Amino acid sequence: MRLRARQWTLPLRREWSGWLFVLLSVAAIAAVLYASAPGGGPGTAARPHPVAPPAEVVPEVLPTELAPVTVDDARAANARIPLVIKGFAAARPFTYPGDAENRGRARDCLAAAMLYEAGDDAKGEQAVGQVVINRVRHPAFPKSICGVVFQGSERATGCQFTFTCDGALGRRYSDAAWGRAQVLAEMMLSGITDPRVGLATHYHTDWVRPYWSDSLEKIAIVDTHLFFRWPGYWGTPGAFRGAVSGHDAPVAKLAAISTLHALALGPPTALADADALAKEVRLVPGAGEATGRDTLYVELDRRAPPESFVTLALRLCGEKPYCKFMGWTNPTLKPASDAMSETQRAAMSFSYLRDDKAGFEKALWNCGEYKRDDARQCMKR
Template sequence: MRPEGGESTLPLRRDWTGWLFVLIAVVAIGAVLYANGEKNGARYMARPHPVAPPADVVPEAPPMVLAPVTESDARAQNAKIALVTKGFVAPRPFVYGGGGDAKARARDCLAAAMLYEAGDDAKGQQAVGQVVINRARHPAFPKSICGVVFQGSERVTGCQFTFTCDGALNRRYSDAAWQRARNNADLMLSGGTYPAIGLATHYHTDWVRPYWSDSLEKIAIVDTHLFFRWPGYWGTPGAFRGAVSGDDGPIAKLAALSPLHAIALGLPTEIAPVDANAAVGEARVVVGAGETAGRDTIYTQLDRKAAPESFVTTALRLCGDKPYCKFMGWTNPTLKPDSDAMSDTQRAAMSFSYLRDDKAGFEKALWNCSEYRRDDVRQCMKR
């Protein structure tokens, strides 16, 4: 029934109740989805912004302890950490303050960190090396290169660099790979930088999640590695002003890999795979007949893949403080002589030479420019 001349109210009532049913259903479905999301996705919630430690208290460096999560969960959680680009500052060049055996030991500590943390990869090694140098400059860490690398290595777990306490040093890389890492370390200790990671003091691969990742700012991504700094003052350039020791001592855990560490500890160098004077694979020091011990001639095999500028660093290291030193290097091991009595073919195959004579006030480095192009022809050997 409907009023005379009026409209029926039944269709309106049906429309209203139908929309109400749809609304209730949508709300119910949304509530279920939200509950499931809370249950299944809580692990992937976005991280809160880390709180900056007090500027007047040096923060404590947390050890590398990993949360028990799967690789896929770790990647998902790491992806939720925001990348902070504000205040990003490139690192300043660093030049090691010491020399001689101390610098060589620092180089081997740094090379070990580069090789065992990044493998035989130049870019990854430089990133690791920059983190080590950043730490050495920061008051929260030891003030030497070897001290930074082997911090906490006396513990079974929880060291700063896991290769120093998880038995990884029992695995040996090839001599060539080890020497490439040493060359890269030499460059980092002689003013080389890796700007892409800024002032990062921590890093990890994206398939693990250290407990400290919640308290630091993610500032760089290099391939599968994530790099972090402290928030607040302790992540700014002002915090990286500490003096770094130029007198690195020996590390027992490195003695089997580095003869320079073994010698300083009074251990036999036979346990080490590379000669104590090795520049690349082999370096032989020969004192010629009729010459004094202060006039050394060094015949060295060089790494063909190494940066040619690194040959100078190698020569300076091997010559040390000697007032007279002649350094000659070959990238072709079959043509490297053992004395000055070399053939014309051997002499023509020489890749690099360095001569220092303090008495004559002379010092010069030359390259074989048929092998290594130089912009300044005065750096080329005469043929």
């Protein structure tokens, strides 16, 4: 009996083992199909394998447009992108080829990108700076530092670096943070590199999903930022040998935070002798608790570019820790005394206020007189 029972038991175990294997196999296949199906859950679609652009055709630079997914779904989808180690190469040291004036403007463009994209964090700033330098060497991008940073900034959306078109430049970092970014940018224009990100030309934070991310290879992760390169030839060292112009034109959007850009944009009157300017300016000194908090009433040239008003304000305020600048293009409405009527206030064309103690600096325009792309640069009415 025992033998007969044993003879029946063994086939039953084999039969159940076989069925269990089949069931597990079917479940595994179903799970894979579910995950790869377009309707398999938010953000779960299988990622297409990046296709290398033809080596003889410079790849197109796509605008940064984000897929409409939640933060959690974006992070999950980004985590599924494999990290490509094969072919990883560090960038060669870069030395800026232009003269001192162009170098100064390039430094401030690079510093702005580093600070406004990564915040006051040297580790993140250096990674962003390396991407900018990689781009300026690559034939798919502009051949100047400022050209790379502000590429597409004339559009409300789709700019390459979001801080250039989302109004972030209206927010001012402390002078200390700006100074640290400038020092690091200067070092990167003099040869230091960030080997962590290699030859990356693109990056994004892990809580968003740009449409272009599926066409590129993920090659590095720095904190919450993911770094990418083109597959094939355009992501290899041979593609990063383009000549850099060494000419960085002034950028109006940087005039409020970069004196070098502001001065380069200003009309000849903004660079005139200070004594000549003083004839057009009335100083209203602060008194009592406002001692040292002086105000400048200025007549502005209606024909001058509105960005040049920032230049003039910076010129007249100099190194003062506190300075209030108010300007009118209509000389008849410029106040003749300390008192200012509502009509005169409404006619003000431009104002600038700096208060280093409070960490505040802001320039505002009368947008009824001068149209601004960013509404936060408009005076309240």
